[in-house]
Amino acid sequence: MIGRPLILFYVSVLVMLFFSGCAHRTVKDQTGPVELKNVSSVSPIQKSSSPEKVSPELGEKDDVFDEFEEEYKGKSIQVADPLAPWNRLMFHVNDKLYFWFLKPLARGYTFIFPGVIRTGVKNFFRNIFTPIRFTNSLLQGRSTAAGHEFASFIFNSTWGVLGFGEPAQKKLKIPLSDEDFGQTFGAYGIGNGFYIVWPVIGPSTLRDSVGLVGDRFLNPISYVDPISLAVGIWFYDRLNETSFRIGEYEAIKEAAIEPYEAIRDGYIQFRKAKVAE
Amino acid sequence: MKSFGYLMLFTLISTVSVLADDQYTAEELLKSKIEAVMSVLANKDLEQQAKKKEVSEIVTPIFDFSLMAKLTLGKKHWPDIPEEKKKKFTDLFVKLLKDFYLDKMNQYTDEKIIFKSSVKVNNKVHIPTEVISKDTKFSMLYKFYKSKNGWKIYDIEVEGVSLIVTYRSQFDHVLRKGTIDDLLIKLENREITDSTLATDPKQSI
Numbered sequence: 001m002i003g004r005p006l007i008l009f010y011v012s013v014l015v016m017l018f019f020s021g022c023a024h025r026t027v028k029d030q031t032g033p034v035e036l037k038n039v040s041s042v043s044p045i046q047k048s049s050s051p052e053k054v055s056p057e058l059g060e061k062d063d064v065f066d067e068f069e070e071e072y073k074g075k076s077i078q079v080a081d082p083l084a085p086w087n088r089l090m091f092h093v094n095d096k097l098y099f100w101f102l103k104p105l106a107r108g109y110t111f112i113f114p115g116v117i118r119t120g121v122k123n124f125f126r127n128i129f130t131p132i133r134f135t136n137s138l139l140q141g142r143s144t145a146a147g148h149e150f151a152s153f154i155f156n157s158t159w160g161v162l163g164f165g166e167p168a169q170k171k172l173k174i175p176l177s178d179e180d181f182g183q184t185f186g187a188y189g190i191g192n193g194f195y196i197v198w199p200v201i202g203p204s205t206l207r208d209s210v211g212l213v214g215d216r217f218l219n220p221i222s223y224v225d226p227i228s229l230a231v232g233i234w235f236y237d238r239l240n241e242t243s244f245r246i247g248e249y250e251a252i253k254e255a256a257i258e259p260y261e262a263i264r265d266g267y268i269q270f271r272k273a274k275v276a277e
Numbered sequence: 278m279k280s281f282g283y284l285m286l287f288t289l290i291s292t293v294s295v296l297a298d299d300q301y302t303a304e305e306l307l308k309s310k311i312e313a314v315m316s317v318l319a320n321k322d323l324e325q326q327a328k329k330k331e332v333s334e335i336v337t338p339i340f341d342f343s344l345m346a347k348l349t350l351g352k353k354h355w356p357d358i359p360e361e362k363k364k365k366f367t368d369l370f371v372k373l374l375k376d377f378y379l380d381k382m383n384q385y386t387d388e389k390i391i392f393k394s395s396v397k398v399n400n401k402v403h404i405p406t407e408v409i410s411k412d413t414k415f416s417m418l419y420k421f422y423k424s425k426n427g428w429k430i431y432d433i434e435v436e437g438v439s440l441i442v443t444y445r446s447q448f449d450h451v452l453r454k455g456t457i458d459d460l461l462i463k464l465e466n467r468e469i470t471d472s473t474l475a476t477d478p479k480q481s482i
Contacts, residue, residue, distance in 0.1 A: 064344070067399075068422075068431065069352045072441060115411075244413065255377045257463045258447040265446045266438045273437020 079205065079268045080194040090197040091260050097200065098249060106242040118243050120164040125237045126176070127156045127163025131218040136179035140187045145177045152176060178274065182211030186275030195264055203267040303402040303421045303428040304395055310339055311390060329379045341422075341429035346370045348431065349444040350452075358457050366457065369464040370444075387411060402428070 081087060110118070130153040137146035152168035159167045168174045185207050193206025204212065216222050221237075224230040256262035317323065317331045346367040347355050358366065393405040400423040408415055418434035432441045451460045 064422075064424075065347055065352070065355075068344070068348055072348060072351065072445065078446075251377075251381060255373070256443075256447060257373075257460075257467055258450050261447050261450045262443055266443055269438045269442060270436055273434075276437075 079192050079264065081264065082194050083196055087195060087197040087264075088260055090199050091263070093199055094197065094202055095253075102239070102242055103246060106239055106246055109239060110243045110246070113243075118240055121236075121240045122244065123156070123160070123166045124163045125240070126166075127153060127160070128220050131220070132181075132215050133177055133179045135218055136181060136184045137177055139184045140179065142177070142179075145179070148174050149176065177277075180211055181214035182208035182271065183275050185211055186271070192268065192271075195268070203263060205268070205271070208271065304392065304404055306339060306428050307404055307419055307421070308392065310335060333375060333379055339428065339430055341424060341431050342371045342374070343367055344429070344431050345374075345441065348441045349448055351445055351449075353449070354452050354457075362457050362461065365461060366464070369461060373464060373467065374440075 130149055134146050134149040134153070137143075137149055152166075152174045153163075155168040155172065155174075156163045156166050159165070169176065182205075190207055192208070196204050196206060196209060198204055198209070201212070221230050221233050224233060252263060252266065253259045313335045314332050317328055317335065320328070323331070349370065350358070350366070355363070388408050388410045391407040391409065393407065395402050395404040397403075402421045402423075404419045404421065406417045406419065408417055415436050416434075418437075419430055420432040420434070421428045422431050432439055434440070448460060451463060
């Protein structure tokens with residue numbers, strides 16, 4: 001209850017910032033000298049096609065433009081980012097953590113352990129995380145998905161030897177859903193709140209952070225006794241997962257001109273799609 | 278007279294099939310393009326650079342790049358931009374898409390693509406697909422619309438993340454604080470960092 005007015009305050013500050021930003025823009029919006037080099041590096045295919053293609057379409061396709069604009073107006077998702085200075089800092093911390101620590105480690109790990117072992121480990125973790133997916137499928141009223149989770153857990157834990165194999169998916173074609181508390185809250189109509197970047201964990205929102213706490217209770221790793229061991233196991237899962245995903249973060253960053261915004265808005269869109277699933 | 282009759286009949290049949298098969302055509306188009314791309318990528322005799330060029334030639338005709346460029350700026354910014362800068366922006370944006378996505382495409386060799394049933398809204402067709410490889414699985418949605426020159430892609434969503442929406446908010450962020458020139462400079466500078474990355478041998482692992 002204490003948090004709510006605070007959020008409202010942050011949001012109103014954000015709105016004010018937004019409008020003052022707009023005001024600045026009109027002042028700054030004079031066309032100064034452009035320092036651009038010749039675009040000689042443009043590929044030949046594009047060069048030949050753009051003059052006849054780009055220019056005529058610019059003028060006449062305005063009704064088409066309107067129609068598409070409609071589609072994107074409703075879709076452009078804005079998330080409140082009152083913690084932007086902290087978030088940006090954490091974004092950089094995580095970025096360095098990835099490039100200096102996690103990525104080299106994952107590379108070494110990939111080099112030592114063949115894909116079969118890493119896939120087995122991945123399956124093992126996915127299997128022990130069943131309670132999270134099972135409970136949240138139930139909470140969202142998806143009994144079929146919950147049934148799939150349950151059946152899959154039984155098969156993979158036995159036939160799949162403690163979950164290292166996944167015969168339930170490979171042989172029986174039982175689909176697994178990827179549900180968590182954040183999505184359950186989303187399905188109940190609870191909004192994102194605001195964006196927050198956690199160190200090590202990465203992008204999240206207020207809603208999803210609360211969700212993560214809920215997920216922790218259903219995560220068997222949380223009940224491992226010395227907490228240092230639990231953290232170790234959690235980290236190992238992270239490392240193993242990263243070994244399959246080297247290059248993904250780099251790709252997102254590379255394609256972005258504003259990486260912080262790209263990842264923030266990407267995360268919000270990604271979660272929105274997950275909730276809608 | 279007879280030939281005229283044939284002509285009429287032919288026109289009639291072709292219009293009917295066009296009307297009936299709108300959705301089908303977009304799907305078939307996408308399928309044939311993806312197949313063509315896959316066979317180029319699977320070709321072991323081709324150099325990386327040659328592959329990129331061929332893939333670009335296959336894929337370029339089905340994208341409406343100029344519309345995509347407009348959409349990333351939106352009604353909010355596009356009309357305020359001087360004509361010659363619109364052109365420059367479009368060229369740089371297309372280059373960004375090509376540089377980046379063609380580079381990434383080379384990594385996809387053993388993937389299987391599953392087509393799901395498409396959704397038709399007015400003159401748009403959204404075709405959901407699933408890309409399945411050994412270890413990962415992700416959804417990819419191709420958004421087509423019917424232009425004068427046939428079906429064209431105007432957006433792609435990967436795991437629900439739209440290319441247009443993502444660039445739109447980034448460009449908006451730049452334009453809110455600065456001018457179109459700042460954005461053009463940012464787009465140009467990106468190329469420089471990109472080429473240094475491309476020559477980095479570690480990148481190929």
